[in-house]
Amino acid sequence: MKKLYLKDIAHGRSGDKGNISNICVYPRKKEDYAFLKDYLTPTRVKDHFKSMVKGDVLRYEVDSLQGLNFVLKEALGGGATFSLRLDSLGKSMSSALMRMEIPVEDYDNYRKELGK
Amino acid sequence: MSALKEISIGGGQGFWGDSPDAAIDMVQNGNLNYLACDYLAELTMSILQRQKNRNPEAGYARDFVDLFSRILSDCHKNGIRILANAGGVNVLALVEKLKVVVKEKGIANYKIGYVLGDDLKEDLPRLMAEGHEFINSDNGKKLVEIQDKILNANVYFGREPFLQCLQQNADVIVSGRASDSSLFLSPLMYEFGWKDDDYDNIARGIIVGHLLECGGQGSGGNFEYGWRDVPDLDRLGFPIARVSEDKTIITKTATSGGLVSEESCKEQLMYEIHDPANYITPDVVADISASELEQIGKDEVQLKNVKGKKRPDTLKLSIGYHAGYKVETYLNYAWPDAYEKAQFASEIIMKKMKRKNLKVEDIRIDYVGLNALHLDVANMDPEHVKNLNEVLLRIAIRTDTKEEAQKLIPEISPLQLNGPPGSSFFGGRARIQPVIGLWPTLIPRDMVQLSAHVVEVDA
Structure with missing residues (x-):
């Protein structure tokens, strides 16, 4: 069965402030916003990043932008100045999140419900 | 004031080192009233201070002088006023360079505005003696811990000095650490006469700045949604805002590449913002939690429903300090078993480092081409890893002293002859780089004395 990645249904951008990374995520199709809101919980995001993200993950919802x-x-890894990471500013943090695998069945069910 | 009044403002630079092409295009083809250029990222002030320490004439973004000389005649002809925080830690040196450019172009009665007072390095000892602790906003520590290592101290300030320069008819205004978005808010506030308690309009101006201050990131650059389909990235246009009392439109010139779409604006709108309902700036606390972006035409997006709240009584003070050294080293390995060879080489180097009693604050061993960017979430499927065509071993260390950092450098190139087969080395011997730490803290607004100045240059 073909795998579904977050990148297939969403897009975003990552930025940095000190040792904090932020990633905004929007659905590629606006009607998928509710699915993302339901599936992409802070806990799932934190678990996805494993030891890359040592602190808390907060999530803010902006319904008017579906974001x-x-x-x-x-x-x-310590923030732009201390970090020894190749990508010390976390420009690739968004794409790292976008490779999260989405259960195809969950997504298909959501789309089916939408169609009703 | 006419209800139909519309002000056009362009975002000409996303950072120090950005391409000048979009700014040149928009002053020629954008029907602009203002061009605002952001030159400063978090670390830039510290880098500029280091340059100034070596050469008292340096310490500003030199690129701006070049851009200024390329756009000055068109800006003067079209009545476009320019704002740029290119002054870094040496605003006065930049002003002198700009005067020379104005004279070279033979422009008479040109007014250069500039802002002083954001550089608090010399004031810190006195302020600390008076009992100000400058607690680090991230870790709660007191500044006294790093007092002897301070490199620079600059306040992120807002609109007031820009408004004063605009009222005195400055044609160009340069500053040090102005907050990026104030460069955009100030002309709008000046033109529309917004009052200090008109928080919603001030927030609208700040968010216009936020959408424009990263240049091409608002118009198709770094665009995850559909990067393949962005037209003509080789001549990417930067975003322009057309603002009236009741409308905010983000657009770009028809002569440039790129695109302005709902998605391009969305990716930029929340870029480097934490709580969308409380985006704290020196001018206002902006709230985009109910904001909307709507495509209203080709390369035209309307921004709606930005709200604002009173700004805090404190300003952010960013202090850069010496925080040791770092070295990054690289060695290439090719198929077969590229990853295994690179790992093997790193083990050899680490054994040598142990013998040299290397003391590091931090160390990273990465495999570029495999997992140096995505780290823990990279694909480490054994089949994939085994069949890598090539991999670049990267060893990076951060140390307290130069002597420790130096220990790694001579051990890398010998591995070409003395380690696993087929290794190659590039870029010459690694160089020790100083590490700058950033100490974010707050300072009461009334302790900062900013001043606005305007000088007229005669050709």
Whole structure:
């Protein structure tokens, strides 16, 4: 069965402030916002990143933009100045989140419900 | 004031080092009233201070002088006023360079505005003696811990000095650590006469700035949604805002590449914002939690429903300090078993480092081409890993002293002849780089004395 990744149904951008990374996530199709809101919980995001993100993950919802904003604390290996990471500013944090695998069945069920 | 009044403002630079092409295009083809250019990222002030320490004439974004000389005649002809925080830690040196450019172009009665007072390095000892602790907003520590290592101290400030320069008819205004979005808010506030308690309009101006201050990131650059389909990225246009009392439109010139779409604006709107309902700036606490972006035409997106709240009584003070050294080293390995060879080489180097009694504050061993960017979430499927065509071993260390950092450097290139087969080395011997720490803290507004100045240059 073909795998479904977050990148297939969403897009976003990551930025940095000190050792904090933020990633905004929007659905590619607006009607998928409710699915993202339901599936992409802060706990799932935190678990996805394993030891890359040492601190808390907060999620803000902006319904009027169909957007989620994740704030990942202690996420950049010390922050732009201290971090020894190749990507010390976390420009690739968004694509790292976008490779989260989405259960195809869950998504298909959501789309089916929408169609009713 | 006419209800139909519309002000056009362009975002000409996303950072120090950005391409000048979009700014040049928009002053020629954008029907602009204002061009605002952001040059400063978090670390830039510290880098500029280091340059100034070596050369008292340096310490500002030199690129701006070049851009200024390329756009000055068009800006003057079209009545476009320019704002830029390119002054870094040496605003006065930049002003002198701009005067020379104005004279070279033979422009008479040109007014250069500039802002001083954001550089608090010299004031810190006195303020600390008076009992100000400058608690680190991230870790709660007191500044006294790093007092002897301070490199620079600059306040992120807002609109007031820009408004004063605009009222005195400055044609160009340069500053140090102005907050990026104030460069955009100030002309709008000046033109529309918004009052200090008109929080919603001030927030609207700040969010316009936020959408424009990263240049191409608002118009198709770094665009995850559909990067393949962005037209003509080789001549990417940067976003322009057309603002009236009742409308905010984000657009770009028809002569440039790129695109302005709902998605391009969405990706930028929440970029580097934490709580969307409380985006704290020196001018206002902006609230985009109910904001809307709507495509109303080709390369035209309307921003709606930005709200604002009173700004805090404190300003952010960013202090840069010496925080040791770092070294990054690289060695290439190719198929077969590229990853295994690179790991093997790193083990050899680490054994040598142990013998040299290397003391590090931090160390990273990465495999570029495999997992140096995505780290824990990279694909480490054994089949994939085994068949890598090539991998670049990267060893990076951070140390307290130069002597410790130096220990790694001579051990890398010998591995070409003395380690696993087929290794190659590039870029010459690694260099020790100083590490700058950032100490974010707050300072009461009334302790900061900013001043606005305007000088007229005669050709």
